[in-house]
Amino acid sequence: xxxxxxxxxxxxxxxxxxxxxxxxxxxxxxxxxxxxxxxxxxxxxxxxxxxxxxxxxxxxxxxxxxxxxxxxxxxxxxxxxxxxxxxxxxxxxxxxxxxxxxxxxxxxxxxxxxxxxxxxxxxxxxxxxxxxxxxxxxxxxxxxxxxxxxxxxxxxxxxxxxxxxxxxxxxxxxxxxxxxxxxxxxxxxxxxxxxxxxxxxxxxxxxxxxxxxxxxxxxxxxxxxxxxxxxxxxxxxxxxxxxxxxxxxxxxxxxxxxxxxxxxxxxxxxxxxxxxxxxxxxxxxxxxxxxxxxxxxxxxxxxxxxxxxxxxxxxxxxxxxxxxxxxxxxxxxxxxxxxxxxxxxxxxxxxxxxxxxxxxxxxxxxxxxxxxxxxxxxxxxxxxxxxxxxxxxxxxxxxxxxxxxxxxxxxxxxxxxxxxxxxxxxxxxxxxxxxxxxxxxxxxxxxxxxxxxxxxxxxxxxxxxxxxxxxxxxxxxxxxxxxxxxxxxxxxxxxxxxxxxxxxxxxxxxxxxxxxxxxxxxxxxxxxxxxxxxxxxxxxxxxxxxxxxxxxxxxxxxxxxxxxxxxxxxxxxxxxxx
Ligand SMILES: [Zn+2]
Numbered sequence: 001x002x003x004x005x006x007x008x009x010x011x012x013x014x015x016x017x018x019x020x021x022x023x024x025x026x027x028x029x030x031x032x033x034x035x036x037x038x039x040x041x042x043x044x045x046x047x048x049x050x051x052x053x054x055x056x057x058x059x060x061x062x063x064x065x066x067x068x069x070x071x072x073x074x075x076x077x078x079x080x081x082x083x084x085x086x087x088x089x090x091x092x093x094x095x096x097x098x099x100x101x102x103x104x105x106x107x108x109x110x111x112x113x114x115x116x117x118x119x120x121x122x123x124x125x126x127x128x129x130x131x132x133x134x135x136x137x138x139x140x141x142x143x144x145x146x147x148x149x150x151x152x153x154x155x156x157x158x159x160x161x162x163x164x165x166x167x168x169x170x171x172x173x174x175x176x177x178x179x180x181x182x183x184x185x186x187x188x189x190x191x192x193x194x195x196x197x198x199x200x201x202x203x204x205x206x207x208x209x210x211x212x213x214x215x216x217x218x219x220x221x222x223x224x225x226x227x228x229x230x231x232x233x234x235x236x237x238x239x240x241x242x243x244x245x246x247x248x249x250x251x252x253x254x255x256x257x258x259x260x261x262x263x264x265x266x267x268x269x270x271x272x273x274x275x276x277x278x279x280x281x282x283x284x285x286x287x288x289x290x291x292x293x294x295x296x297x298x299x300x301x302x303x304x305x306x307x308x309x310x311x312x313x314x315x316x317x318x319x320x321x322x323x324x325x326x327x328x329x330x331x332x333x334x335x336x337x338x339x340x341x342x343x344x345x346x347x348x349x350x351x352x353x354x355x356x357x358x359x360x361x362x363x364x365x366x367x368x369x370x371x372x373x374x375x376x377x378x379x380x381x382x383x384x385x386x387x388x389x390x391x392x393x394x395x396x397x398x399x400x401x402x403x404x405x406x407x408x409x410x411x412x413x414x415x416x417x418x419x420x421x422x423x424x425x426x427x428x429x430x431x432x433x434x435x436x437x438x439x440x441x442x443x444x445x446x447x448x449x450x451x452x453x454x455x456x457x458x459x460x461x462x463x464x465x466x467x468x469x470x471x472x473x474x475x476x477x478x479x480x481x482x483x484x485x486x487x488x489x490x491x492x493x494x495x496x497x498x499x500x501x502x503x504x505x506x507x508x509x510x511x512x513x514x515x516x517x518x519x520x521x522x523x524x525x526x527x528x529x530x531x532x533x534x535x536x537x538x539x540x541x542x543x544x545x546x547x548x549x550x551x552x553x554x555x556x557x558x559x560x561x562x563x564x565x566x567x568x569x570x571x572x573x574x575x576x577x578x
Contacts, residue, residue, distance in 0.1 A: 003089060004065075004080065010087040013051045013064045020071055020248060027519040029512075035071060035251055036060045047512045052505075054512060059452055061509055072247070073294045078202055101174075105233045106204055108167055108175040109197070113205045115161050116149025116195040126150040129194050132213040137267055137343035146196065146266050151210060153192030156185065176207065176228035190226070196262045198227075198234070198280070199244040207234035209241075209262060209280060227280070237285040240277040240292070241265055247295055249275040255298035257330075257353065258284070259338050260313075264302065267342040271349045276302070284316030289323045300356050301329040302338050307366040308385055321359075321392040328356035360402060363389050368409065379410050383417070387424045451482065454540050458486050461533035463510040465493050468526040479537040546572055 014030055017023060021032040023046060034044035037058035044055040054061035060070060068079040084091045120126040120143070129150045133143060142148075151158065159169060159178050169186050172178040178186040193210035200206045207228035228234055242265040243250075250256045257276040259265060268276045279288060292299070299320055305313055320327055330352050332341070341349045357365075367385040372378035386406055393399045403421065407414040458481055465471060472494065481487040485506050492499060499507050518524060549568050556564040 003084070003091060007080070007083050007087045007089050008051070008064065010089065011064055011083060012048070013053060013067065014046055014048050016064050016083070016086065017046050017053060017067060020251070027515075029516060029519070034058060034060070045512070045516050047515070050508050050512050052509060052512060054509060054516075056513065056516065059456055063505075071251075072201060073291060074201060081202060102232055104167065104171055105175045105231060106206070108162060108171060108177065109205045109207070109233070111162060111165060112158060112175070112177055112208070113147050113149065113197045115158055116151055116190075116197075116208075117147055118149075119152055120148065120150035120194075123150070123152065125152065125192075129213055133194065136263060136339065137270070138263065139270075142266050142270060145269070147205065149195040149197070151188065151190035151193050151195050155187045155191070158188045158190070159186060174231060176231045176234065189228070193226070196241075198239060198241055200233070200239065201244050201247065203244050207231070207236070207239070235287075236280065236282060238287040238291070239280075240288055241280045242277040243291070245269070246275055246277050250292075250295040254296050255300055256292055256296050257300045257302045259302040261337065261339060264338040267339045268302075268349065271342050271346045273350065273353050279316065283312035283314075284320055286319060286323075289320055289325070293323065293325070297325055299325040299327045300353070301327065301359075302332075302353075304332055305329070307363050307389070308370060317359075318392060321389075322394070324394045327359040329359055329362045330356045360393075360398070364405070364409075373410055379412065382406075382410065383420065387417075387421055388428060391421060391425045391428055450544075454482055454537070455486075457533055457536050457540065458482060459510060459513070461530065461537070462486060462489055462493075463514050464524070464526055464530045464533065465490070466507065466510055467514060467524075468530065469493055469496065471527060471530045478534060479541060542575055542578070545575055549575075 014023065017030075017032070021035060021044070023030040023032050024042070026045075028047070028049065030046040030048070031042045032044045032046075033039060033042045034055040034057050036044075036055060037060075039057050043057035044053065046053045052061065052063050053067055062070075064083065065076065065079050068074065068082055069076060072079065072082060074082070081091065120130055130143070133148065138148070156178075159172050162172050162177075163169060169178065170180075173180045173186050177189055179189050180186045190208060190210040192212070192214075194213050196209045196211070197205035198207040198209060209225055209227050211225050212222055227236065230236060241262055246256065253275045255275060257268070257273065259268070259276060259278050261278060262280065265276050265278045268274070277292075279285075301317065303313070305311075305317065307314070317327065332338070332352070338349060341352065363386060367382045370385075371381040373382060383406070386402075390399055390402045390406070393402065403417050404414055406412075407417050477490075481490060485503060488500075489503055489506065491497075492503065514524075549572050553565055553568045556568065
């Protein structure tokens with residue numbers, strides 16, 4: 001038996017899914033609110049007999065591996081590791097020489113984490129570091145949970161340890177833990193620092209942040225924090241600190257709190273607020289936003305932000321706005337970060353998190369505090385801050401509301417602001433490639449959506465056909481299947497052949513769909529429904545053709561080519577009449 005089959009065999013999809021979702025029994029199957037698309041009524045179903053899941057709202061489906069890939073946002077190999085752990089199956093590991101380079105780096109990071117942990121617990125200096133942590137409110141439990149450690153203040157302590165375990169010094173350099181020098185032995189990157197391992201989504205340490213903690217050093221202008229550089233397993237633009245522990249909670253709360261420091265994340269956990277991550281000092285990147293958007297579209301900022309300047313942090317938030325995140329911000333007492341607040345009073349942080357204000361209110365408040373709205377200069381400065389912000393709002397209703405609010409408060413005519421806004425938008429488009437990102441994403445999405453919608457009808461057609469194989473006798477259909485399996489299955493049904501193994505999963509899924517539909521809606525009139533599917537597909541194709549022609553008409557109109565417009569219009573009439 002392959003390891004994949006062994007894992008499938010040992011795991012029950014119902015059990016695995018119920019670790020993430022609240023499942024409800026319905027007939028032979030289970031249902032839940034779909035975690036992959038927003039909905040109020042549950043359309044996500046799990047079949048214990050077929051060991052598959054499917055959402056009849058958004059169409060996501062598959063076996064237990066697909067579920068983990070989707071919900072954890074990982075690739076197949078990573079899903080395999082997660083499920084192997086759940087199933088208690090030990091994946092075969094190769095000897096050091098034969099392990100892939102990446103696997104070696106994972107192993108080095110894991111060993112280094114253990115090394116640092118031990119140093120913190122057992123050495124004199126480590127104990128001092130621990131005292132410092134406890135002073136900041138980070139107790140023993142948190143130290144264990146986040147695997148915090150201490151890097152001794154020696155040149156090759158860690159490197160020698162890893163070499164002793166069979167790794168090459170070059171590997172240690174590649175893992176970002178040592179620094180190469182010409183003609184000399186590489187030396188440890190982290191020395192005399194508290195170490196925070198940075199985990200990937202599978203809880204594996206892949207990078208490290210090191211912080212100094214002694215007063216003398218703080219005064220000597222040594223960098224307070226240093227980090228692992230990018231390595232083959234660690235890309236700081238794609239990792240969010242704490243997401244490995246936060247992802248389930250983020251889904252549950254449907255919101256994520258973004259903070260600046262590691263200790264903000266760690267201490268917030270102490271207060272029971274666990275839907276929290278840090279971009280570890282860098283500004284949010286498109287990659288990080290894409291990852292977050294798999295879990296939620298609601299972003300709560302847990303730090304103060306200067307709305308006027310051009311800071312890296314602000315650029316990240318601008319980007320989040322373009323990505324269509326709904327952004328809120330908590331109001332922190334002057335000069336304090338979440339870690340300070342938790343240390344002083346856990347309840348206070350819990351309260352603050354409960355009542356964030358919208359980013360719109362935040363921007364208005366800050367801008368009007370900073371400048372005098374009664375003077376002409378003040379009005380100019382306020383619009384300079386707020387119009388670019390409004391230009392990035394994706395929701396047209398919100399945009400309009402902001403403009404009228406600004407007009408009211410500045411006592412300016414709305415028309416003037418709209419005019420300025422369109423100038424700002426043009427400027428932004430020119431200056432900023434990123435500004436277009438939102439549009440680009442949306443357009444691609446709608447094309448994808450269209451394809452998925454059509455495929456859904458095709459699948460439904462095949463599902464019904466499986467139950468009434470006599471319904472289509474003619475070989476010629478008035479439409480063409482858009483995907484390979486569909487075409488193949490249609491042939492199989494038409495020729496009354498046995499279902500080949502390559503189509504088994506697909507047929508399982510269709511049968512499951514039928515089961516659910518019957519149990520939800522009662523009996524299905526097969527003939528009528530099949531006819532309806534065929535008609536829908538024909539209509540679908542017609543509409544698509546017409547949309548394409550309409551596009552061409554617009555182009556012709558812009559060029560003033562009246563003849564072409566006329567011809568194209570006739571084409572549309574023909575399609576409609578057919
Ligand atoms: Zn769904």
